Amino acid sequence: QLQLVSSGGGLVQPGGSLRLSCTASRSTLDYSIGWFRQAPGKEREGVSCISSGGGTKYADSAKGRFTISRDNAKNTVYLQMNSLRPDDTAVYYCAAGRGLSHYLCPSWSVFSIWGQGSQVSVSS
Numbered sequence: 001q002l003q004l005v006s007s008g009g010g011l012v013q014p015g016g017s018l019r020l021s022c023t024a025s026r027s028t029l030d031y032s033i034g035w036f037r038q039a040p041g042k043e044r045e046g047v048s049c050i051s052s053g054g055g056t057k058y059a060d061s062a063k064g065r066f067t068i069s070r071d072n073a074k075n076t077v078y079l080q081m082n083s084l085r086p087d088d089t090a091v092y093y094c095a096a097g098r099g100l101s102h103y104l105c106p107s108w109s110v111f112s113i114w115g116q117g118s119q120v121s122v123s124s
Contacts, residue, residue, distance in 0.1 A: 002026060002113050006094045009118030016122070017082045022094030022115055024075040028052075032097050033070065033077040034111050037090035037120075047092070048079060049105035057105040061087075084122045091117040 003025040012018050022033060034049040048068040049057045056068055067080040077094065096113040099106025 002028070002031070002096055004094050004096060004113060004115035006092065006115040006118045009092060009120045011121045011123065012084055013124050014085055014122055016084050017080070018084065018120060020079040020081070020092055020094070020118060020120075022077045022079075024096070027072070027075060028070075028077075028096060029072060030098065031113075032099055032105050032111075034095050034097065034105070034108065035068065035077075035079045036093045036095060036108070036111070037088075038093070039087075039090040042090075044093070046108035049108075050077060051099065051101065051103055051105045053101075053103040055101075055103045055105060081120070084120075086122050088120060089122050090120060092120050093117045 006022045008020040032051045035047045038044040050068045065083045070077045094115040095111035097111035
């Protein structure tokens with residue numbers, strides 16, 4: 001069974017950067033991998049996704065600041081987060097899902113295999 005482990009969270013000042021990693025227990029060549037986040041008192045929201053074919057999708061809040069990438073040889077997906085803001089503070093989760101397209105990310109609701117979450121705190 002596919003398992004995901006996320007890492008790389010931490011405390012950073014506004015304007016700073018962090019890189020999250022999501023490492024899978026086996027190949028994810030046939031999965032899209034997404035990053036989600038949940039802030040205190042808020043619902044979980046999709047942040048970014050990369051399809052099995054390398055297509056990407058970003059929430060409006062992440063566009064221009066976050067970059068998702070995948071290293072299939074390492075079974076790892078990265079989320080580079082730059083220009084972090086206090087409202088980026090949340091627990092970040094990676095998840096795997098299968099969509100209908102090799103190139104397009106599926107709907108956020110398709111993701112069903114979840115990692116354990118990493119805390120990202122942005123504060124001065």
